[in-house]
Every structure is written in C-alpha cells, then in structure tokens.
Amino acid sequence: MAWPVLVFDIESIPDIAGLRVLRGAPAELPDTEVYAGWVKEREEKKQSDFMPHHLQRVLVISCVFRNAEGLHVHSFVDRDGASEGKVIQSFFNRLEKHMPQLVSWNGGGFDLPVLHYRGLRHGVVANKYWDMGEDDRDFKWNNYIGRYHMRHLDLMDLLAMYQPRANAPLDAMAKLCGFPGKLGMDGSQVYAAYQAGQLEDIRRYCETDVMNTYLVYCRFQKMRGGFTEAEYEQEVVLVKQSLAALAPAEPHWQEYLAAWG
Numbered sequence: 001m002a003w004p005v006l007v008f009d010i011e012s013i014p015d016i017a018g019l020r021v022l023r024g025a026p027a028e029l030p031d032t033e034v035y036a037g038w039v040k041e042r043e044e045k046k047q048s049d050f051m052p053h054h055l056q057r058v059l060v061i062s063c064v065f066r067n068a069e070g071l072h073v074h075s076f077v078d079r080d081g082a083s084e085g086k087v088i089q090s091f092f093n094r095l096e097k098h099m100p101q102l103v104s105w106n107g108g109g110f111d112l113p114v115l116h117y118r119g120l121r122h123g124v125v126a127n128k129y130w131d132m133g134e135d136d137r138d139f140k141w142n143n144y145i146g147r148y149h150m151r152h153l154d155l156m157d158l159l160a161m162y163q164p165r166a167n168a169p170l171d172a173m174a175k176l177c178g179f180p181g182k183l184g185m186d187g188s189q190v191y192a193a194y195q196a197g198q199l200e201d202i203r204r205y206c207e208t209d210v211m212n213t214y215l216v217y218c219r220f221q222k223m224r225g226g227f228t229e230a231e232y233e234q235e236v237v238l239v240k241q242s243l244a245a246l247a248p249a250e251p252h253w254q255e256y257l258a259a260w261g
Contacts, residue, residue: 085122180259
C-alpha cells in the first residue's frame with residue numbers, strides 16, 4: 001500500500017452567529033433563544049433540527065497520518081472559539097504539503113462539504129485540493145473532488161456501492177471487525193459537551209473515531225490486496241505500539257487499547 005495516507009474526521013457544532021445573520025435575530029436575543037427558535041420551527045414542520053452543512057461550525061479536525069516514517073495522530077482544535085478559519089486552513093495546509101490519499105467515513109456526504117462551506121466563509125486557500133486537471137493533468141483523472149476517484153476515498157460510500165440505502169455506521173463496522181468502536185460519546189452529544197466546557201473530551205472522542213476509520217481502512221486494504229495478511233498484521237501491531245506510546249499522556253488511548261483487548 002502506498003503512503004502517505006491521511007485519514008480524517010471532524011466534529012462540529014451549530015453556528016449560532018451564522019443562524020443569527022440568516023434569521024435576522026436581534027442582538028439582544030440570547031444565543032439559547034435563537035437556537036431554541038430554530039429547533040421549535042423545525043419540530044413544528046416535522047423536520048430534523050440537525051443544522052445544514054453551511055451552519056456547522058468546525059470545532060475539531062482529527063487526523064491519522066501514515067507515511068514511511070510511521071503513524072501520527074494530530075488534531076486541529078478551535079480552542080478560543082474564534083479560530084475556525086485557522087483550523088480549516090491548517091488542515092488544508094497539511095494536505096497540500098504531503099498530497100496524501102485522503103480517507104474518510106462519510107467524508108463526501110458530510111465532512112468535506114462542511115469544510116468547503118466553512119472554508120469559503122473564512123477565505124481558506126487550498127489550490128491543489130481543488131485542482132481537477134487545470135494545473136496538473138494527472139489530477140484530471142484522479143483528484144480529491146471526484147466521487148469515483150481514489151485520491152479521496154470515502155470508505156462508507158465505496159463499500160455501499162454509492163447507494164445511500166446501503167450505508168453502514170462506522171461504529172458498527174469497527175466493532176464487527178474487532179476494533180473498539182466509539183468511546184465516551186457520539187456525535188449527537190457533542191454540542192452539549194461543548195456547552196459544558198468539555199472541549200478536550202470532544203477532541204479525544206474525535207481522535208478515537210478517526211482511529212476506527214484508519215483500522216477499517218486497513219482491513220479494506222487487506223480485502224482489496226493492498227496489504228498481504230502479514231503486512232496487515234504488522235500494521236495492527238504498529239498501531240497498537242503507537243497508541244501505547246501516546247497512552248501515558250493521553251488516557252483515552254489507554255481506554256481504547258483496553259477496549260480492543
């Protein structure tokens with residue numbers, strides 16, 4: 001299997017400031033009431049209160065980066081509540097520097113559209129990411145944007161044969177493959193955790209989720225012949241060793257390894 005590979009996942013929260021703009025909410029109206037008004041309207045219309053992509057404020061982008069030098073886990077986090085643009089730009093800078101294969105679970109359906117809209121809002125620049133052959137002819141046939149290209153592999157989309165009715169949740173597939181799956185929380189709990197000041201818990205949750213994605217990706221590579229059985233087993237050992245090295249400073253990896261068994 002060719003390196004480098006960058007597996008990513010995002011966590012986001014409702015963009016209340018953006019919601020204010022779009023609803024024309026008066027300045028004196030508290031954020032809680034702006035959001036509650038949105039939720040009430042959606043409930044009355046019997047519609048989901050899940051914010052649309054353009055109103056998802058990016059809080060964390062977690063990455064597993066694998067290259068010839070090893071495996072690395074890193075998160076870009078908006079810790080001051082005002083650095084969403086910097087977080088997104090930092091992610092694309094990493095992408096543009098290494099030009100890895102990009103891997104996600106439902107990244108084409110959620111994560112990347114969110115990053116596109118929010119990046120547009122903040123003036124993010126990502127020249128190579130958007131190249132569809134205009135600058136580099138090789139990108140005409142294999143770029144990050146094309147759904148059926150492998151430069152960005154949305155593993156959920158591919159395994160479902162691009163049929164939404166066949167989509168499977170990451171947590172279920174990770175557990176069925178013998179990996180830990182989700183720990184601590186799920187996506188529906190992120191906003192409440194953010195309001196409770198639990199930003200680092202959200203970051204840790206996002207990191208374990210992206211590690212699940214990487215491990216399922218490794219299993220997929222074995223299935224398609226990208227790994228031999230021996231190479232796959234070696235990669236699993238490398239992951240466990242890498243997480244064990246991180247565990248003393250990051251207890252969520254201790255929990256993850258314990259759940260893995």
